[in-house]
Amino acid sequence: MKLQLEKRPQPSRRWIYLSPLLAVVITMLVGGALFAALGKNPVEAIATIFWEPLFGEFAFYYRPQLLVKGAPLILIAIGLSLGFRAGIWNIGAEGQYIIGALSGAGVALAFYPLDAWFVFPLMALAGALGGWAWGMIPAVLKLRFGTNEILVSLMLVYVAEQLLAAMALGPMKNPDGMGFPGSRNLQDYPAAHNADLITGSGLHWGVVAALVAVIAAYILLGRHMLGYQIRLSGEAPRAARFAGVKPGLLTLFCLGTSGALAGLAGMFEVSGPAGQVSIDFNVGYGFTAIIVAFLGRLHPVGIALAGLLMALTYIGGEIAQGNLGLPAAAIQMFQGMLLFFLLAVDVLTNYRLRLLRRPEAA
Amino acid sequence: MDLSSINPILLLASIMAASTPILLAAIGELIVERSGVLNLGVEGMMITGAICGFAIAVGTGSPAIGFIGGAVGGALLSLLFALLTQVALANHVASGLALTLFGLGLSSLLGQGYVGVKPPPTPKLDIPVLGDIPLLGPILFSHDLMVYVALALVAGVWAMLKYSRAGLILRAVGENHDAAHALGYKVVRVRIAAIAFGGACAGLGGAYLSLVRVPQWTEGMTAGIGWIALALVVFASWKAGRVLLGAWLFGGVSVLQLNLQAAGVAIPVEYLSMSPYVITILVLVIMSADKSRAPASLGRIFHASQ
Numbered sequence: 001m002k003l004q005l006e007k008r009p010q011p012s013r014r015w016i017y018l019s020p021l022l023a024v025v026i027t028m029l030v031g032g033a034l035f036a037a038l039g040k041n042p043v044e045a046i047a048t049i050f051w052e053p054l055f056g057e058f059a060f061y062y063r064p065q066l067l068v069k070g071a072p073l074i075l076i077a078i079g080l081s082l083g084f085r086a087g088i089w090n091i092g093a094e095g096q097y098i099i100g101a102l103s104g105a106g107v108a109l110a111f112y113p114l115d116a117w118f119v120f121p122l123m124a125l126a127g128a129l130g131g132w133a134w135g136m137i138p139a140v141l142k143l144r145f146g147t148n149e150i151l152v153s154l155m156l157v158y159v160a161e162q163l164l165a166a167m168a169l170g171p172m173k174n175p176d177g178m179g180f181p182g183s184r185n186l187q188d189y190p191a192a193h194n195a196d197l198i199t200g201s202g203l204h205w206g207v208v209a210a211l212v213a214v215i216a217a218y219i220l221l222g223r224h225m226l227g228y229q230i231r232l233s234g235e236a237p238r239a240a241r242f243a244g245v246k247p248g249l250l251t252l253f254c255l256g257t258s259g260a261l262a263g264l265a266g267m268f269e270v271s272g273p274a275g276q277v278s279i280d281f282n283v284g285y286g287f288t289a290i291i292v293a294f295l296g297r298l299h300p301v302g303i304a305l306a307g308l309l310m311a312l313t314y315i316g317g318e319i320a321q322g323n324l325g326l327p328a329a330a331i332q333m334f335q336g337m338l339l340f341f342l343l344a345v346d347v348l349t350n351y352r353l354r355l356l357r358r359p360e361a362a
Numbered sequence: 363m364d365l366s367s368i369n370p371i372l373l374l375a376s377i378m379a380a381s382t383p384i385l386l387a388a389i390g391e392l393i394v395e396r397s398g399v400l401n402l403g404v405e406g407m408m409i410t411g412a413i414c415g416f417a418i419a420v421g422t423g424s425p426a427i428g429f430i431g432g433a434v435g436g437a438l439l440s441l442l443f444a445l446l447t448q449v450a451l452a453n454h455v456a457s458g459l460a461l462t463l464f465g466l467g468l469s470s471l472l473g474q475g476y477v478g479v480k481p482p483p484t485p486k487l488d489i490p491v492l493g494d495i496p497l498l499g500p501i502l503f504s505h506d507l508m509v510y511v512a513l514a515l516v517a518g519v520w521a522m523l524k525y526s527r528a529g530l531i532l533r534a535v536g537e538n539h540d541a542a543h544a545l546g547y548k549v550v551r552v553r554i555a556a557i558a559f560g561g562a563c564a565g566l567g568g569a570y571l572s573l574v575r576v577p578q579w580t581e582g583m584t585a586g587i588g589w590i591a592l593a594l595v596v597f598a599s600w601k602a603g604r605v606l607l608g609a610w611l612f613g614g615v616s617v618l619q620l621n622l623q624a625a626g627v628a629i630p631v632e633y634l635s636m637s638p639y640v641i642t643i644l645v646l647v648i649m650s651a652d653k654s655r656a657p658a659s660l661g662r663i664f665h666a667s668q
Contacts, residue, residue, distance in 0.1 A: 005451070005665070007665065089455055091459060141643070141646075141647055145647045145650050146650045147643075147646045147647050147650040148593075148596060148646065148650070150402065150455070151589060151592060151593045151596070151642075151643075151646060152643050152646060154586070154589050155586070155589065155590075155593070155639040155640075155642050155643050156639075156643070157586075158585070158586045158636070158639045159636045159639050159640060162632040162633070162635050162636040162639075163632070163636070165632045166630055166632035166633060169630075169632070170630060287463060290459055290463070291460075291463065294456060327471060327474055328470075329467055329468075329470035329471035329473075329474065329581075330467075330471055331467075332463075332466065332467035332470065332471075333464060333467030333468050333471055334467075335463070335467070336460060336463040336464030336465075336466070336467045336468075337464060339456075339459075339460040339463060339464070340442065340446070340460050340461075340464055343446050343450065343452040343453070343456055343457055343460055344445070344446055344450045344452065346450070346452060347450040347451055347452065350451070351451065351665075
């Protein structure tokens with residue numbers, strides 16, 4: 001007997017929906033085994049990560065955090081998913097996120113302490129433009145010179161991180177900060193503060209932006225010509241060219257849009273939950289968003305759900321760190337594992353497992 | 363600022379050592395890509411090799427066993443990638459990214475107890491006569507064994523690709539996997555072997571970082587070197603000799619910027635630290651005009667259908 005893969009004529013509808021769920025279940029099982037190997041009670045650890053933030057004793061505090069952590073992930077992942085669908089790989093969202101935050105904070109610090117209504121919208125604009133510009137670098141280089149956008153966008157993450165450090169220690173340092181690194185805290189500057197729209201709900205402008213992005217992407221992909229071209233380029237590049245799709249324009253659009261969305265996410269973060277430009281401002285949302293995009297099947301609604309799930313693992317992971325002493329790295333690995341299993345399970349979407357009774361004739 | 367404090371002989375000597383990790387990772391990835399597989403997980407395999415090598419060297423007190431451990435760790439991790447791309451037929455780009463994300467998490471989990479620990483020192487070879495040659499002696503003949511192992515690997519890979527039957531099969535699989543399959547070569551097995559070799563090389567490079575270059579363990583210590591190694595393969599147009607050239611170039615840039623930092627040049631440290639990444643982008647721009655050298659089946663999924 002022999003197991004064999006047989007290509008399906010079309011991707012299985014059922015498995016498109018089932019495989020992310022199955023991947024989550026397998027990750028829980030293997031993750032539980034991992035936690036057990038670390039000497040923790042696996043059931044308790046998994047329950048702490050997935051149950052505690054939603055229905056535990058302190059859920060009233062954690063539930064808003066779900067929006068705070070989920071919004072940047074969803075915002076970035078929506079942008080990434082457009083490119084991933086078209087076969088354009090922007091993996092430098094972390095850098096675009098940083099530059100967006102720096103641009104937004106730069107505007108705020110330039111206007112400080114002016115109290116005017118236009119400061120925050122201007123910051124949002126600057127954040128989006130900053131991220132857009134950072135995303136356009138790999139796009140233009142790809143178009144003009146044929147450089148690989150994967151490598152360039154990733155290199156720019158490291159450049160952005162150094163720039164962040166330079167800014168936090170240099171030009172953007174708080175003049176009243178008694179020499180400590182980091183900028184002024186924007187939470188203390190009302191005109192620039194991205195505060196909760198309803199106090200204590202976690203619902204800040206970034207969450208609104210994420211919601212708008214999900215809806216816009218849904219309409220774009222399902223109802224708009226450009227969305228059709230994006231999908232076509234990914235699924236059948238040759239056919240796309242015959243259909244008159246301009247790959248160059250598509251590259252510019254996908255990398256630019258994902259850059260702008262990542263930049264926006266960074267700006268909302270620096271003016272809200274984070275509050276200031278500091279050396280360790282970025283926490284890897286740009287990379288986790290890659291997992292979110294795949295887990296959500298590159299579909300806007302799926303991404304929204306996946307983003308919330310990933311936010312849950314962040315929050316639950318923090319609780320598990322505090323309560324059970326689970327190392328932070330274990331959660332990072334847990335998230336990486338999720339993508340692994342998803343990719344592995346995904347084979348069932350495009351292929352059918354067949355059990356051959358007889359060895360095939362040679 | 364005191365540029366005269368930079369000793370050109372020491373500078374050239376340290377380029378040899380600084381280029382070793384990137385050279386190891388790049389030569390491994392070269393083999394992987396020549397077999398038609400694009401493994402973007404170099405960074406993850408490298409850092410896993412770094413911690414495996416470090417932990418084993420600390421545990422056994424022997425850097426040599428540590429290096430072997432690093433190679434094994436990298437190879438084991440790469441087999442996960444092989445499983446995804448060769449057995450489950452997953453997308454190469456996504457699987458490589460998954461490998462890097464997973465490897466970064468795994469390494470920081472494994473490395474928890476090792477922060478601040480000093481590894482056993484790796485001895486420098488004292489080559490008699492050759493090491494005493496003025497000028498050339500300190501530059502070429504005063505390094506630890508791994509520097510020469512890396513150079514030997516480059517030479518071996520070059521000869522293997524150019525002259526051996528195994529090299530021919532590897533190239534056939536990478537250029538046209540359907541044709542290679544039709545000729546009866548085991549495409550999947552060749553590729554899995556290539557992936558494991560690439561993983562071992564990346565792990566070795568990582569172990570060199572944590573045991574010799576730095577030498578200590580810090581989270582995320584590879585800091586993009588794995589990605590630069592990927593860029594190096596493109597830069598080298600998938601040729602072994604050019605990988606060496608590229609590795610020296612990047613080793614040179616990183617050593618030079620470190621020296622400039624130490625000499626107190628009036629540029630903030632952060633801008634100097636950017637330079638290897640910026641130069642990688644510039645080099646990619648210059649070298650990307652010629653794409654004809656890329657293996658024709660690079661990144662394509664192979665499924666033997668009846």
